[in-house]
Amino acid sequence: xxxxxxxxxxxxIIVLTLLGVIGCGVLLYTQSVHKVLKDHKGPxxxxxxxxxEDLTELNTPMPRWWMWLFYITIVFSLGYLFxxxxxxxxxxxxxxxxxxxxxxxxxxxxxDYGPLFAKYQSQDLxxxxxxxxxxxxxERLFLTYCAQCHGSDARGNKGFPNLTxxxxxxxxSPDVIKTTIMHGRNGVMPPMGAALxxxxxxxxxxxxxxxxxxxxxDPIKTVFGKAKFSACMACHTAAGTGNQxxxxPNLTxxxxxxxxSxxxxxxxxxxxxNNTMPAFADFLGEGKVHVLAAYVWGLSNPVEVAKK
Numbered sequence: 001x002x003x004x005x006x007x008x009x010x011x012x013i014i015v016l017t018l019l020g021v022i023g024c025g026v027l028l029y030t031q032s033v034h035k036v037l038k039d040h041k042g043p044x045x046x047x048x049x050x051x052x053e054d055l056t057e058l059n060t061p062m063p064r065w066w067m068w069l070f071y072i073t074i075v076f077s078l079g080y081l082f083x084x085x086x087x088x089x090x091x092x093x094x095x096x097x098x099x100x101x102x103x104x105x106x107x108x109x110x111x112d113y114g115p116l117f118a119k120y121q122s123q124d125l126x127x128x129x130x131x132x133x134x135x136x137x138x139e140r141l142f143l144t145y146c147a148q149c150h151g152s153d154a155r156g157n158k159g160f161p162n163l164t165x166x167x168x169x170x171x172x173s174p175d176v177i178k179t180t181i182m183h184g185r186n187g188v189m190p191p192m193g194a195a196l197x198x199x200x201x202x203x204x205x206x207x208x209x210x211x212x213x214x215x216x217x218d219p220i221k222t223v224f225g226k227a228k229f230s231a232c233m234a235c236h237t238a239a240g241t242g243n244q245x246x247x248x249p250n251l252t253x254x255x256x257x258x259x260x261s262x263x264x265x266x267x268x269x270x271x272x273x274n275n276t277m278p279a280f281a282d283f284l285g286e287g288k289v290h291v292l293a294a295y296v297w298g299l300s301n302p303v304e305v306a307k308k
Contacts, residue, residue, distance in 0.1 A: 010088035017087055025074050032067045117287030120294075125174035128294035129305050138295025141288060145280065146296075154299050158258055159275060164299045167255040169247045172300060178293035182286065184279030187247040191272035195231045199270075205229055206265040212240040212252045215260060 004010045049057040061067075084092040091097070116137075120128050128134045143152060149160045156162035161169060169187065170180055196202050201224075208225030209232075211217040229240075235248035242250035249257065258264055258273065280289055298305045 004089060013088040014090070017081070021074060021077055021081075025071075028067065028070050028074070032061050114287070117285075117291065121287045121290045125178065125290065125294045125297060126304070128291060129174070129298035129301075134291050135295060135298065138291045138298075141284070141292045142295055145284070146292075154296070159273075161257060162255070163296055165255065166300055167250065167253060169242075169244065169249060171244045172297070174293060174297045177297050178289060180277060181289050181293050181296070182279065182281040185247060185275070185277040187273070187275040187277075189235075189268060189273040191270065192231060193270040196228050196269065201225075201228050202266050202269050203262070205232070205269060206262050209240070209251050209265055209269075210260070210262060213254050213260075215254070217262075 045059040047057045047059050081087050081090075082092070083094045084096055086092070120131070120134050123131075129138075142150075142154065146154075150156050150163055151160075154163040161167075166172060168176075170176055170185060193199075193202055196205055204221045204225035205228045206225065207217040207221035208229050211222045232240075235246055236242055236251055240251035242248045242252075249255075254260065256264070257275075258268055280292075284292070
């Protein structure tokens with residue numbers, strides 16, 4: 001807790017925490033001083049609470065063993081706050097920090113598993129994809145870091161590509177997949193509404209785009225949309241086959257990242273799209289990315305993997 005904006009909040013946290021602990025001790029003491037003598041023969045007082053007509057709560061102190069457990073808890077908490085961070089920016093006498101422990105665990109893991117990943121990193125990606133142990137490691141890495149967007153079955157979701165087919169925005173070779181994981185991607189489809197003209201023009205272009213993949217499209221709107229499609233050729237090419245150098249999708253297949261209805265295509269044209277694939281190079285390191293890339297490539301090339 002070293003990022004307080006000023007010293008007031010540091011003191012506020014310290015005072016509030018200590019008051020809480022001391023308050024618990026005072027409350028415990030006040031509730032424990034009353035004793036019921038062993039030879040007490042008269043009626044014991046009640047708190048006045050009655051349930052189910054005749055069940056009453058006796059006004060007697062808590063059992064001694066229970067009381068002492070609470071006292072031990074208070075002493076333990078004070079000892080903990082003395083040794084470990086918990087009072088504002090006070091670091092504790094042991095100097096422990098979660099970030100330091102994380103670094104230690106990370107260093108130990110690198111020492112234990114680094115040689116294994118170094119071995120795979122020296123191998124061809126396709127050979128790594130065919131290795132059963134590397135496949136199992138890659139699958140665990142995928143489920144931990146990739147499944148949130150691409151799904152546990154890697155079949156993607158709206159806005160997140162399916163990794164089990166042959167349709168790749170930036171290319172599906174092992175090296176390109178590794179580059180994508182290492183450095184991430186930022187796919188931008190700019191809003192084209194103003195460039196195309198009216199809503200009618202946008203609708204016409206949407207129908208022409210649908211016709212490229214053999215989808216249901218109005219033939220008249222398709223004719224008018226083809227003339228306006230020139231504004232899209234710079235990225236998607238004149239034939240609409242896309243450009244992997246730019247991450248521009250192929251419009252001639254039936255693979256749609258956001259949906260292939262006329263309304264969805266019009267929305268894409270009108271508002272544009274912005275997709276970000278985060279970079280994992282610094283977070284995972286090249287060794288893990290190498291194994292992960294081999295696993296992802298294997299998802300769309302199971303036959304080739306099986307032959308190795």
